[in-house]
Amino acid sequence: MDPSQSLVSQKSSDSDLHIQLHPLVLLTISDHITRHAARQQQGPILGALLGQQNGRVITLEHAFECPTTAGPNGEASLPSPWFEERVKQFKDVHKEPPLDLVGWWSTAPTAAPDPSHLSVHRQLLQDYNESAIFLAFHPSQLQASESHNAKLPLTIYESVIEGENVNDASKDMQIDGEELVLKLRFRELRYSVETGESEMIGVNTIVQGSGTAAVDTYPLVAGANTGNNPQSVKQGTRGDKDGRESNTGLTQEEEELLANLTTRLNAIRTLESRISLLKSYVANISPESGNADSTSVTWSHPLLRDISSLLSHLSLLSPSEQSSFATEVVSQNNDVLLASLLGKMGESVKAMRELGRKSAIVQNQRKADAHAQRRQRYPDFGSGGGVSSGFYP
Structure with missing residues (x-):
């Protein structure tokens, strides 16, 4: 791409800003993109970012999705009454520590943001935060990345106003009397992932549960940016020959409830299978089973200690004093x-x-x-x- 046509500045950032990105923002963005693809929705995918700014450090702690409206020239814009009310609601909830609107996010190509992002960014700069940042999420990198240790598919930018020579944009020096055109450019910022204790517990729970959740995958093809093209989503087959999901007539709430119940059912099935595996292991190594030779069986004492520790936490299910447990059950009943x-x-x-x-x-x-x-x-x-x-x- 011609540097003069790119929205990314050729100069590095001189503001010394540092972004602290929290995992909850990444989970919200991932959930929004997945639902947008699964429901075959059209239009741009974007949302707002809430956090704090302490000196040169900006934290990104919460995010929420936003609808868009078409402007006079067809550009995307945020509905002001709805957006202001939504931001106020989040501020009322997150008063300690107090959070504020610090920027916005959207899907974008890997190379650089495109002109479709300028309208929303200018609206935020003029009406809400004159130093708003932009988080560009790159869905195309998800399919291209094969390593678990790959870089996060996102880039964080700050916006600056740069002057450009009218006659020759490639010149680095301005000639006296030559007219300059001011243009909005993006400069990349450095960031790090900041995780609190509560967020770490939530992330671990999601990671452990994702292995047993039966969900359909809707991979985004390379080159998808703002989601305006419905062909950028490749749907998984669920019984239709054309690969599209059949219309079951379910509402959005019913689909979410069905997905939640399916996840719980899969978790219970997984728990049952693991309990059966532990039961089979203990029965096979037991001398009373008669299935194993005591001289050839190798006992794993750490594994047996883990099983014993697990059983010790199940005292409510298998109490040592049956009479006391029965009395307590009758009393509660x-x-x-x-x-x-x-x-x-x-x-x-x-x-x-x-x-x-x-x-x-x-x-x-x-x-x-x-x-x-x-x-x-x-x-x-x-x-x-x-x-x-x-x-x-």
């Missing part, structure tokens, strides 16, 4: 039944009070109607003049 009966009794008392109130209203109304009928039949009834003779039957 009685407490639950008593609470249920108290709830039903309260509802019955409430219904009886409501019945009494309505009965009182009906009786008072009947008395009032009877009194009104007497006054109509005997107008002088109850008056100071008494009742004329002949009115009573």
Whole structure:
């Protein structure tokens, strides 16, 4: 690409900014891209970045996806009312430590950002943060990378305004009187991955669970950038000859619930298979099994200690004192039944009070109607003049 046409500056960054990237941001970006590809959605893939800026250090701690609207010239832009309300909600949640909008992210080619990213970036610079950074995620590197120790497929940029000679953009020096054109350019920033204790626990849980989760893969082909081209997604076959997912009529919430239940079912099946494996191992090395010769069996004492440690943590499932455990179970069962009966009794008392109130209203109304009928039949009834003779039957 011609350097004069590239959006990446040829000069290195002189701002001395350092970015601390948290794993939660990477997980959010990965989840957004996967769902975008799985649902065959169109349009750009982008979101906002929340973090802190302490001097020359900027932390990227949270991210959320954003919808886009088409501008007057067809360029993508953020819906301002929705975006402002969303940022306010995240600030209200993350008050300690206080987080703020520090930039945005989107998919981009490996070489450099393209002009489609300028509209959103200019909007953020003008309306929200004049020093917003841009995280460019490169999906094409995921398919090309075969090593687990490869570099993360992303680049973080800061934006600068650079002057460019009108007549000859390749000149490094400006001639007196020559007009300069100011252009928005990106400069690459250095970053490091910062992980907290809670994030490390979450990442380990996801890594351990991902091996047993039955999910379909939707690899992004090389060269995919902003997701505007629906052909950039290669769908996995799930029964259709053309390779596209059949329309089951499920809503988004139902699909997420189905995926969650499928993951839990696979985890339970994996747990069952591993327990069966441990049971078979212990049964084979046991002298009472008769399947192994005691002179030829090699016991793994570390493995046996691990199995014993695992069983010691299952005291609730296999208690040593069966009678005490049974008594505790009966006591808890009685407490639950008593609470249920108290709830039903309260509802019955409430219904009886409501019945009494309505009965009182009906009786008072009947008395009032009877009194009104007497006054109509005997107008002088109850008056100071008494009742004329002949009115009573």
